Amino acid sequence: MKKLLLTFLLILFVASSLYASQSTIIETDGIACMGYDKSRKQTEDEALTHAKKKAVQYAATYIKSESRVKDFELEKDLVEAYSNATVKVIQELSRTWYRDVSLGDCCQVKIKADVIPDSEAMDRIAKGKAQIDDPSAPLNVQLWADKKEYKKGDKIKIYIRGNKPFYARIVHKGVNGDLLQLLPNPYRKDYYFNGGVIYEIPSGQDRFEMEVTPPFGREDIVVYASTSPLGEIITAPAGGVYKIKTESEKVGERSRAVFLKEINPGQKTKAAEFSESQIIYKTGK
Numbered sequence: 001m002k003k004l005l006l007t008f009l010l011i012l013f014v015a016s017s018l019y020a021s022q023s024t025i026i027e028t029d030g031i032a033c034m035g036y037d038k039s040r041k042q043t044e045d046e047a048l049t050h051a052k053k054k055a056v057q058y059a060a061t062y063i064k065s066e067s068r069v070k071d072f073e074l075e076k077d078l079v080e081a082y083s084n085a086t087v088k089v090i091q092e093l094s095r096t097w098y099r100d101v102s103l104g105d106c107c108q109v110k111i112k113a114d115v116i117p118d119s120e121a122m123d124r125i126a127k128g129k130a131q132i133d134d135p136s137a138p139l140n141v142q143l144w145a146d147k148k149e150y151k152k153g154d155k156i157k158i159y160i161r162g163n164k165p166f167y168a169r170i171v172h173k174g175v176n177g178d179l180l181q182l183l184p185n186p187y188r189k190d191y192y193f194n195g196g197v198i199y200e201i202p203s204g205q206d207r208f209e210m211e212v213t214p215p216f217g218r219e220d221i222v223v224y225a226s227t228s229p230l231g232e233i234i235t236a237p238a239g240g241v242y243k244i245k246t247e248s249e250k251v252g253e254r255s256r257a258v259f260l261k262e263i264n265p266g267q268k269t270k271a272a273e274f275s276e277s278q279i280i281y282k283t284g285k
Helices: 002-015 040-067 072-083 119-126 248-255
Strands: 019-033 086-100 104-116 141-145 149-151 158-162 166-173 179-183 199-201 218-226 235-238 241-244 270-284
Touching (some): 019 040, 019 086, 040 104, 040 270, 072 119, 141 166, 141 218, 141 270, 158 166, 166 248, 218 248
Antiparallel strands (some): 019 104, 019 270, 086 104, 141 158, 158 199, 166 179, 166 218, 179 241, 218 270, 235 241
16 A cells, blocks of 8 residues: 555656646548639638637537546636647548539548647646546546666666556657657557556566666657557567657657547547657666
């Protein structure tokens, strides 16, 4: 019990120094028609704008219905956060022109978008214990290590915990900038985790250790997590882990290309919750 309490306190302590973000990934479409006063380019841009607006609307609806939040203040903050969300297009799925009898030439743009809630509202939510524990709140995956600084020969252990079931990719960035995928790895393919459980890495089927060796300096570990399976990146086996071949700045983007599920059976709109957290630690002699 003491160990569990200490671990939970460590979560709260380390979390304040982490980079963390949450968002909702939506697949939707937008439509616009030329009429008599718009060019094809203007119509395409309007269709894309329409798709982004729908993404925000659907994300807010999804979070409110899927989360089933009982805490009034938490629900209020979530509604505010998604009312002021920004949208980043992850992928344009299609751009199709068709002829409407009454409206003329029309364009339909289908996108996969990352709807990012207002950071100030999400910061208020993060200060409360509710989001850490409540499985009805949006996905929140905590990542932490047992120390902030390590010496040569030390063995590093990291831990993750989510408030609900999730899929995760854990990436290590070394002092020289090289990226390694710690999970999933050649010996531990499963990257699905139960909510409310603390997982230690490496452990179980893992066949690698995180021992501090030169060069020394700053190292980063990032967890990309989602309620749906993550998008694929290019990797190559490197002992007990994978070396990441995908460009560093695209790993997060590719991870967000998640395999979405329908919000409701029969509906075209698809969505998933996404959480990203990062820890930074230092190594030395």
